[in-house]
Amino acid sequence: MTTLRMAAVAAEFGRDLEEDFSITERLIKEARADGVRLLALPEACLGGYLLSLDNTAPAQAGELDEGPPALALDGPEVRRLAALAGEMTVVAGYCEAGVDGRRYNSVVCVNGDGVLGNHRKVHQPLSEDASYASGDRFHAFDTPVGRIGMMICYDKAFPESARALALDGAEIGVVVSAWPAARTNPTTDLTDDRWKRRFDLFDRARALENQIVWVSANQAGTFGSLRFVGSAKVVDPGGDILADTGVGAGLAVAELNVAQALETARRSMGHLRDRRPETYTYAGAVSA
Incomplete structure (x- = not known):
């Protein structure tokens, strides 16, 4: 059994696509020099995220921001x-120009051969649905480094999101984020921020309850009215x-024998194996 060296990025990205590619190229080179084979970049790393999540985006150069550039999945930027x-x-986040004319908050997985997988964000917080259409499914896919779910x-x-991926055979869950600090009662020290604590709890819980490897990337720094919590990480099953x-920019790098880690975690108590889906109903549930 071989080990996999993987890394999650915390970094700051903005609207300037050329600058974003410059940062991306630097991070890929740094990861490659460290022997990394799987690299996760943040949500919206190609073109930046939204300036605000409450429809009060600050003006730029006297005009309201029009949002990130919409990129085609088969377009030159993804190539x-x-x-x-x-x-x-x-793995990298971007604003996808759908063939249906709508914009999606998406994440793509690539290697030199091209696109391996693509996911459109399903759950939209606050006013994000004013800028993006919603995805409608979760699925895992095979890559040279293992079966991944994004x-x-x-x-x-x-x-349910991570569970759907695990049931589809995902060995590695990759989540890319532009997760900000709390907007009310903010703290000057991000390490004490309650939204950071939630970010970390979700990462650890999703890995543990599904007994999969978890790679979590996030934006760092600030953009518009948002201040991001960083905290990119790799979590074992x-x-x-x-x-x-931590809350700053950087690469979280870890090496793990994924197959062995999954086997060890699931040997005694297999959370997927021991499910009782026939009992997971509630009053008023609508049958599929």
């Missing part, structure tokens, strides 16, 4: 990302954090 990835498997930010607050950037 450029794939070329940068080369032999590595790279989600975006608020998706991880719902146990027992819910233990193997590597963490």
Whole structure:
């Protein structure tokens, strides 16, 4: 059995796509030099996130921000990302221009051969639905580094999201985020921020309850009215954090024998194996 060296990024990205690609190229080179084979970049790392989540985005140069550039899944920007990835498997968030004319908050997985997988954010917090249409499914897919399932930010607050991926055979859950600090009663020290605590709890819980490896990337710094909590990390199937950037920018790098880790975690108490789905009903539930 071989080990997999993986990394989650905490970094600051904005509207300037060329600058974002410059940062992305630097991070990929840094990860490659460290032997990383799976690299997760944050939500909206290509083009930046939203300036605000309450419809009060600050003006830029006297005009309201029009949001991130919409990129086609089969377009030149995604091909450029794939070329940068080369032999590595790279996951990155972007604003997807759907063939239906709508915009989606999406995450793509690529290597030098092209697109391996794509996910559109399903769960939308606060006013995000004013900027993006919603995705409608969760699915895992095979890659050279194992079977992966992807989600975006608020998706991880719902146990069903990660469970759907685990039941589809995901060995590694990759979640990319633009997770901000609390907007009310903010703290000057992000390590004490209550939204950071939730971010960390969700990461550990989703890994533990599904007994999968968890790679969590996040934006860092500030953008518009948002201040991000960083805290990129790699979590093992027992819910233990193997590597963490803290609230600043950086790479959380960990090496793990994924197959062995999953086998060990599931040997005695297999959370997927021991499910009793026939009991998971409630009064008023609508049959599928």
